[in-house]
Amino acid sequence: MNTIIKLFFLTVIIPNIIIAQKSKNNYEYNIDLLHISNDEVRVSFAPPRNTLQHGKFIIPKLVPGFYQAMNFGQYVSNFAATDKNGKKILTERLDKNSWLVHDLKHVHKISYQVADGWDSLKNDTQEAKSPGSMFIKDSVFVINYNSLVGYFEEMKDIPYQINITKNKDFYASSALDYTQKNKNTDIVWAKDYRQLVDSPVLYCVPDTTWLKIGHTEVLVSFYNNKERHYSKTIAREIENILKNQQAYLGGTLPVNKYAFLIYYESSNEKGFLGDGLEHSHSTVCLYRSGSMKFLPNALNRVASHEFFHIVTPLNIHSGEIQHYDFLNPVMSKHLWLYEGMTEYATIHMPVKQKMISLEEFEKSLEEKIHGMKEFDNKFSLTELSKNSMERQDQYMNFYQKGALVGLCLDIRLRELSGGKMGTQDLMQLLMKKYGEGKYFNEDDLFDEITKITYPEIRTFFRDFVEGTQPIPLKEYLEKAGFNYDEATGKVTTFPNPDLKQLALRKAWINQ
Ligand SMILES: [Zn+2]
Incomplete structure (x- = not known):
């Protein structure tokens, strides 16, 4: 009897203990979208199990894709910590985006209120709204978790469970899978803070x-x-x-x-x-x-x-992106890749897939060239990338010159491979080599690309991406039978291209 009872306890109780312990190894958040007052949402969470004397709690200063401090901590108020008996534990606000929580190992619950970053796209400032959150009670919520949820510097890379209380008719649209616990509560998991912040949600009556x-x-x-x-x-x-x-x-x-x-x-x-x-x-x-x-x-x-962007940075990125520091981010030098190559694919795909005519493609090249001229092209793209926070005025050139560097790289690869390899193939090779979970080292990327392509490609990067030489648009477009008139900015096809030029053009843009 005794043994049977013990066995019963072992089988029934132990899994529960394991579950209870397991659940304490993550942040468990409660966000209440139902009872908001003064446009403020109530947020609370239980920190992961720990033995810490104190901890530094952080709400991001900025998020990936932005190069100016946004200070999401500014929307947080009434920050308080309590132990399991509801007794207050001392906390101190260190600056706009961080708090020191004393006696962290005894903290049972931390609660605070969050105001929305915008409630209409109309209002005043030119400030970007997209990484902020927006609440309209009983109507719609645009939630970027960087403004509602934080992490302890001492406890990073830990999963998150988020319980959301919401209007029963609301549906969560997100890349993450939300499960319904009951008609007013959804639950979502993220493997770490980065994934949570990378997965905004739109809450409203679904369309x-x-x-x-x-x-x-x-x-x-x-x-x-x-x-x-x-x-x-x-x-x-x-x-x-x-x-x-x-x-x-x-x-x-x-x-x-x-x-x-x-x-x-x-x-x-x-x-x-x-x-x-x-x-x-x-x-x-x-x-x-x-x-x-x-x-x-x-x-x-x-x-x-x-x-x-599902190609890069999602599947091709450096450690600076994978281990993004939300308080003091270190900028990657490879924006030419993340934004430049992405924008190049955006203008290359329509012509390659025959969605647009050759003339329309020439127009899009002319626009890029014209756009590039608005910027100071004496900067090297790697330098500019590293300093993108300081050089906001030059940042948009990654969508102009960055895309044109992609174009030159594509033509050069086609030339060196006899038409067999272009940037489409290069990106596939890099995705296979790295992928979502594996990052490249900042300083090795150009050598790694050279290894899987041609020695000449190292020179290309040295001259036009790391270096400050003007990109050889005229010379490269000529290889594919295009004339680029540097005086007027016009791009046209040669009246009588030779067979070599036609072959390269065919391989490059399928025309
Ligand atoms: Zn982009």
Whole structure:
């Protein structure tokens, strides 16, 4: 009898103990979207099990994709810690974004309130809204976890469980999978802080459409306070682009799930306002306008560039990106890759996939060249990348010169390989070599690319990416039978290209 009871205890109790202990090795958060007051959301969490005398709690100063301090800690108030008996434990605010919590090992619960970063796209400043959060009670919530959730510097790389209390009619649109605990509570897990912050969520009465692109599930989620059935229209537009991107990327997309979260604010004023931020598995798009007519077009452009980020940085990135420091980030020198190559794919894909004509492609090159001339091109792209926080005025050149460097690299690779290899193949090779969980060393990338391509490519990077030599657009476009008139900025095809030029053009843009 005794033995039977013991056995019973062993089988029933022990798994529970294991579960209880396991659950203490993560942050467990409660976010209440139902009982908000003064536009503030109540947040509380239990820290992971620890033996620490004290800990430094951090809310990000900035997030990936932004190069200016955004100080998300500024939205946090009434920060308090208590032990298991509800007794207060001392905390001190160290600066805008960090708090010192004493006697951390005895802290049972930490609670605070969070104000939203924007409640209308209308208001005043030019400040980017996309990485902030927005709450409209009983209507819509755009949540970027960097403004609601933090971490202890002493306890990083730990999973998160988030319990969300919400209106029973609300649906969570996100790249992460939310499960419903009951009609008012959702639960979501993230493997670490980086993944949580990288996965925003749109909470509202759903207007959603799912697409299947190869094996990838794509969620298109739309919010507007008047129009409640628009996601299908947008999804149809995006689908064509995504299918072409799939073909361009060799037939398979390197993600299982992707989400487009689109918030659209109606306005009586003329013109439109757009803001957005890409993430590894999702994109947030914020728009404000008097008419929805422009939306499909605007979204097409955004979808194309942002979705290509599933290649880089998602699957090709350095340690600086993988171990992003949310308080004092160290900038990577490879923005030429993350933004430049992404933007190059965005202009190369339509011509390669025959979505646009040769003339339209020439126009897009002319726009890039014209755009590049607006910037100071005496900077090396690696230098500029390292200093992107200080050189905000030059940052946008990664979408101009960065894309054109991609174009020159593509032509050079095609030339050296007799047409067999281009940047599409190079990115595939790099994705295979690294992938989502494995990063490259900042200083080794150019040598690594040289190893899997040609010795001449090292010179290319030395001259045009690390160095400050003007990119050889005229010379390279000529190799593919194009004339670039440096005086007028016009790009045209040669009237009588030779066979070599035609072969390279065919390999490069399939025309
Ligand atoms: Zn981008």
